[in-house]
Amino acid sequence: MASNRKIMVLPGDGIGTEIMKANMRIIDWLAKYRSIDFDMQEGLVGGAAYDAHGTPLSDETLADSIASDAVLFGAVGGPEYDDLAFELKPERGLLALRKEMDLFANLRPAMVFPALVDASTLKPEVVSGLDIMILRELCGGSYFAEPRGIEDQPDGTRKGFDTNAYTTPEIERIGRVALDLARKRDGRLVSVEKANVMHSGVLWREVMTALHAAEGEGIEYSNMYADNCAMQLVRNPKQFDVIVTDNLFGDLLSDCAAMLTGSLGMLPSASLGAPDPETGLPKAMYEPVHGSAPDIAGQGIANPLAQFMSFAMMLRYSFNQGDEADLLENAVATALKTTRTGDIMTPGCTQTGTDGMTEAVLNAMDQLAR
Numbered sequence: 226m227a228s229n230r231k232i233m234v235l236p237g238d239g240i241g242t243e244i245m246k247a248n249m250r251i252i253d254w255l256a257k258y259r260s261i262d263f264d265m266q267e268g269l270v271g272g273a274a275y276d277a278h279g280t281p282l283s284d285e286t287l288a289d290s291i292a293s294d295a296v297l298f299g300a301v302g303g304p305e306y307d308d309l310a311f312e313l314k315p316e317r318g319l320l321a322l323r324k325e326m327d328l329f330a331n332l333r334p335a336m337v338f339p340a341l342v343d344a345s346t347l348k349p350e351v352v353s354g355l356d357i358m359i360l361r362e363l364c365g366g367s368y369f370a371e372p373r374g375i376e377d378q379p380d381g382t383r384k385g386f387d388t389n390a391y392t393t394p395e396i397e398r399i400g401r402v403a404l405d406l407a408r409k410r411d412g413r414l415v416s417v418e419k420a421n422v423m424h425s426g427v428l429w430r431e432v433m434t435a436l437h438a439a440e441g442e443g444i445e446y447s448n449m450y451a452d453n454c455a456m457q458l459v460r461n462p463k464q465f466d467v468i469v470t471d472n473l474f475g476d477l478l479s480d481c482a483a484m485l486t487g488s489l490g491m492l493p494s495a496s497l498g499a500p501d502p503e504t505g506l507p508k509a510m511y512e513p514v515h516g517s518a519p520d521i522a523g524q525g526i527a528n529p530l531a532q533f534m535s536f537a538m539m540l541r542y543s544f545n546q547g548d549e550a551d552l553l554e555n556a557v558a559t560a561l562k563t564t565r566t567g568d569i570m571t572p573g574c575t576q577t578g579t580d581g582m583t584e585a586v587l588n589a590m591d592q593l594a595r
């Protein structure tokens with residue numbers, strides 16, 4: 226089925242441009258063999274935007290991103306920008322996009338491909354077949370809520386403070402994303418907080434439990450304290466399907482879950498906003514978890530798989546193209562059996578660069594699509 230959807234492509238800096246070029250070959254394949262056409266627009270972000278316009282995100286690129294159906298992002302940053310003023314640093318472009326697009330739901334899957342079981346620091350039996358999703362609230366809680374600051378005290382000491390506040394609507398909107406995700410996956414949801422010691426946690430638990438009762442028919446639901454969740458993630462991570470949690474706990478738990486997979490070049494992510502009232506689809510940005518890897522940029526050796534899997538998430542969550550997302554993910558798993566970039570190389574496989582890895586995935590798509 227043909228479809229015209231608008232993607233804003235922001236390759237960024239360093240290996241961002243290399244892995245995005247590789248991603249275009251996957252998009253071309255879908256156009257050629259699945260008649261899936263995207264309306265693509267490319268823009269500058271990060272250091273590249275600073276070099277061209279003196280700002281890491283121009284108003285025009287921001288407006289185009291907001292007007293698009295989804296943003297496909299590479300990576301930003303580089304040592305040449307380290308001395309820029311805070312507001313001009315490449316990473317500010319990324320943060321401004323997240324903030325202006327109100328992307329409050331951060332999806333971080335942790336999947337262990339059979340071929341990469343040995344890359345994890347955990348025992349193979351603990352991680353083999355792992356496929357979990359951490360959903361982190363991204364716009365509220367202790368990283369944003371007021372009051373926050375550092376104050377001088379009358380006794381001459383200083384006080385640093387943040388507020389972990391959540392309102393009912395903030396909890397409900399991330400809760401709805403969580404229910405939707407669980408519905409699209411294995412139908413199991415664990416909500417994580419510290420209701421035993423934090424008032425924000427008490428409200429979080431009350432609101433999530435009520436939301437599940439009202440809107441979560443068919444979804445198996447439970448609550449868990451964040452400290453226990455951290456322990457369970459390394460003890461028996463396969464017990465989870467979807468975990469939903471606040472900004473602070475999500476930051477910690479998603480990094481912990483990500484490292485169960487053992488490889489930075491393999492980790493995709495999605496950041497979603499509220500669903501559009503007309504289309505029902507959210508504003509969204511998809512990006513690999515890794516950065517611009519200046520140490521290997523320009524050498525043609527970057528692993529493009531986190532970028533491809535971010536694009537697979539775009540197919541699934543922005544365009545309801547689950548079959549194509551499955552095809553791409555299965556092709557990645559197939560390619561990994563024989564072919565690796567240097568960062569995930571193991572004896573017995575053929576080592577290749579970005580182009581070779583891309584070709585291996587495209588060949589696997591050819592085979593699997595037959």
Ligand code: NAD
Nearest residue numbers: 300301302303489490515516517518519520521527528568
């Ligand atoms: P990084 O993720 O860029 O690199 C860490 C290490 O992992 C490096 O050795 C790198 O070569 C390797 N690596 C990362 N991605 C890889 C891939 N796809 N294939 C093979 N190897 C890969 O983190 P860093 O070195 O701390 O940061 C470099 C720059 O990226 C900094 O300017 C930082 O601020 C920025 N950064 C950007 C983002 C983003 O754009 N979302 C995220 C993290 C860091």
